[in-house]
Amino acid sequence: MAAKIRMKKKNNKFGRKKKCRFCINPKMEISFKNERMLQRYVSDRGKIVARRVTGNCAKHQRRVANAIKVARFLALVPYVREHYR
Numbered sequence: 001m002a003a004k005i006r007m008k009k010k011n012n013k014f015g016r017k018k019k020c021r022f023c024i025n026p027k028m029e030i031s032f033k034n035e036r037m038l039q040r041y042v043s044d045r046g047k048i049v050a051r052r053v054t055g056n057c058a059k060h061q062r063r064v065a066n067a068i069k070v071a072r073f074l075a076l077v078p079y080v081r082e083h084y085r
């Protein structure tokens with residue numbers, strides 16, 4: 001009989017699953033005007049942080065990404081930060 005070795009479900013690096021912050025707190029609105037909130041989803045290089053890092057759900061990550069793109073256009077959030085070279 002073949003060995004029944006089941007891989008345990010891979011644990012998160014930090015031991016717990018991250019939950020989408022916007023699903024937990026529906027009052028938090030995703031808006032391009034809220035740049036302080038958006039800064040949290042932008043890396044120090046200016047890139048949008050991936051969903052697997054932020055723990056957002058697909059729906060909210062999409063909204064965050066769109067809000068960041070609008071905010072970038074309005075120069076509230078930088079496209080790149082050069083001084084990190």
Ligand SMILES: [Zn+2]
Nearest residue numbers: 020023057060
């Ligand atoms: Zn969500």
